[in-house]
Amino acid sequence: MNESIVYLLKTENSTFVKASLFDQVTDDHLAMWNNEWVPVMKKHAGDLKLKDAPEDSHWNWKKKLAQVEHLLSYQSFALVCEGVLQGLMIVSNVRSAKIQEQFGKPVVYVEFVSTAPWNRAEINKPVKYRGVGRVFILAAIESSREMGYGGRVGLHSLPQAERFYENKCGFKRLGPESTHQNLCYFEMTSSQADLFCQNMK
Amino acid sequence: MKLNYPKEWYEKSALIEGDDEIGAGAPPVDWCAREDEGGIESRIALGQFVELWRRDKGWNAERLASEAGIDTVEVLELEKDPRHEPEPDAVYKLSKVFGVSSRKMMELAGLVQNRNPYLREEAIRFAAQASPLSKLTDVEQQSLEAFVSALTLTN
Numbered sequence: 001m002n003e004s005i006v007y008l009l010k011t012e013n014s015t016f017v018k019a020s021l022f023d024q025v026t027d028d029h030l031a032m033w034n035n036e037w038v039p040v041m042k043k044h045a046g047d048l049k050l051k052d053a054p055e056d057s058h059w060n061w062k063k064k065l066a067q068v069e070h071l072l073s074y075q076s077f078a079l080v081c082e083g084v085l086q087g088l089m090i091v092s093n094v095r096s097a098k099i100q101e102q103f104g105k106p107v108v109y110v111e112f113v114s115t116a117p118w119n120r121a122e123i124n125k126p127v128k129y130r131g132v133g134r135v136f137i138l139a140a141i142e143s144s145r146e147m148g149y150g151g152r153v154g155l156h157s158l159p160q161a162e163r164f165y166e167n168k169c170g171f172k173r174l175g176p177e178s179t180h181q182n183l184c185y186f187e188m189t190s191s192q193a194d195l196f197c198q199n200m201k
Numbered sequence: 202m203k204l205n206y207p208k209e210w211y212e213k214s215a216l217i218e219g220d221d222e223i224g225a226g227a228p229p230v231d232w233c234a235r236e237d238e239g240g241i242e243s244r245i246a247l248g249q250f251v252e253l254w255r256r257d258k259g260w261n262a263e264r265l266a267s268e269a270g271i272d273t274v275e276v277l278e279l280e281k282d283p284r285h286e287p288e289p290d291a292v293y294k295l296s297k298v299f300g301v302s303s304r305k306m307m308e309l310a311g312l313v314q315n316r317n318p319y320l321r322e323e324a325i326r327f328a329a330q331a332s333p334l335s336k337l338t339d340v341e342q343q344s345l346e347a348f349v350s351a352l353t354l355t356n
């Protein structure tokens with residue numbers, strides 16, 4: 001398991017604090033998810049009608065990880081800052097690109113990505129840390145490069161996050177797909193990945 | 202995979218990100234269950250049904266799990282956490298122990314599409330009347346028997 005040092009913006013005092021990105025989710029990370037995220041998410045979602053609750057509020061990361069942990073084509077990531085789990089991601093490397101200019105070429109596909117409830121403006125304003133989403137996209141791009149996929153990345157965005165992927169990361173929107181509950185598919189080309197890594201988008 | 206980017210990269214990146222939501226991924230079963238706003242009520246009823254049924258038998262959760270061939274944790278989560286998405290296999294095995302329709306148990310658990318609008322009404326009525334006391338009251342006993350009938354009927 002590799003650990004990368006990254007930085008998140010702590011809004012409480014507007015400072016950048018060190019965080020660790022692990023390229024494998026461990027039982028310790030899942031325990032943090034269960035003990036720290038779940039109670040906050042349940043409390044928040046419990047006060048809302050189901051249709052108004054965060055779209056990923058019912059995700060069970062333990063089950064998701066159990067389904068893929070023995071498969072070589074999947075990789076999981078955990079982001080920890082100041083001893084607390086801030087985000088989780090699972091990617092796979094068996095999907096193909098859909099944008100015409102790279103159609104059929106392999107992509108790293110973001111199966112699932114979430115940030116901790118206290119990093120969501122919908123639940124906790126001001127959010128505790130900023131920057132979790134782009135750290136994960138950077139990790140997906142670097143994984144894609146390591147695989148020889150040139151930084152190509154694809155994902156199905158939850159409705160509330162579409163703006164982030166299109167405007168803040170530079171993904172190309174390809175539209176909703178009925179095979180994925182009509183979630184919108186987004187894809188990044190190698191050149192878009194280069195721009196992302198230069199913080200040009 | 203190891204990231205080797207300077208601190209400045211993350212500083213600029215966090216400012217670009219702002220407070221945007223970042224969730225991605227098409228969740229399979231649980232997402233469909235959430236579309237049904239009756240899902241939680243049905244699962245509350247399912248949890249109370251499981252608890253009352255075993256208490257009526259004088260079983261603890263461990264005994265019920267053993268009889269069904271499932272984990273004790275699964276029984277406890279079913280009883281206590283209506284947001285818990287039960288394993289289809291566990292619901293099926295429990296329905297066999299209870300002697301009720303596995304299809305209707307699956308509907309209550311939100312694992313298959315609800316085909317019977319009356320089942321939800323029946324479940325809410327049951328959930329409202331049953332309360333987790335240590336011993337079944339006469340009302341709970343009658344309520345449990347009526348709900349078992351509703352779950353057993355074939356239509």
